[in-house]
Amino acid sequence: MEGIPSEEIVYTNNISVNNYNALRKAVSWIKVTEKRASIAINNSHYLCVAECGGKPVGMARIVSDGGYTYFITDVIVLPDYQGYHIGTELISRAIDYIRKDVLDGETVMVSLMAAYGRESFYERFGFHTRPYGNHGPGMSMWVSRDITGSVITL
Template identity: 40%
Template sequence: MNYIIEERIPSVLEHQVLWEAVGWGNINTEMSRSSLNNSLYGVVATVNEEPVGMGRNVGDGYMFFYIQDVAVRPSMQGLGLGTEILNYLLAYIKKRRIENGIAFVGLFASEGKETFYEKFDFKNHSPHMTGMFNVFDS
């Protein structure tokens, strides 16, 4: 299947459609609108103008980056689209980081998707470093 990858932030509707397609639940579109508007960079893959994949970078744009919302419609998984999306996101980070400086790149992998990210040298650094987070939902 032929897809087109565009370097742009997903629209609120594209984000919602793909978020739900991969089983991440429902999303508050007002909250996602503000989040998307504050993204550093994004890519959207489409087939016949319908979204089939996305990914975006958030962070300070110099030293700390976070890969967010890498999602590929289940019917399109296993075809290399996720790899291509991640390559775009990583290329952006490599261009933005300060010359001869470090770039710390974080992400959370969905359960069962850890090996996909390990192919890009992402590692679980426990027990020496532990990824931690808190969710404020009320």
């Protein structure tokens, strides 16, 4: 497979709301409202964006309380750019950031919710697929309010 020269990929710490939703759309994830997308990006503890020719082609974020909990989320690489180790670079940079943040004698929890079938992508960085030890499976749900005001959980 012909590769994308790694020097063509530049890593930054910024993304616009439109580009964030464009990346999400490209991997069939739901659109986040403009207001919530802006809050999400601005409140990221750490944000890494892969750009090619000035265009975002991948991203990963960490949300954190800055103390004990670090959650890696919004890990996306555009389909045309997948398989060129951009995802690896994004996760490596995020983990590197956390490693540097942890001081002598400290322990923090780093977690993420792997998309279905993506477990082996993350296991190579040391993540354990749950259930693991006394850790049960990860759990999540959607909470939505529809246009009639009814709250729906899925």
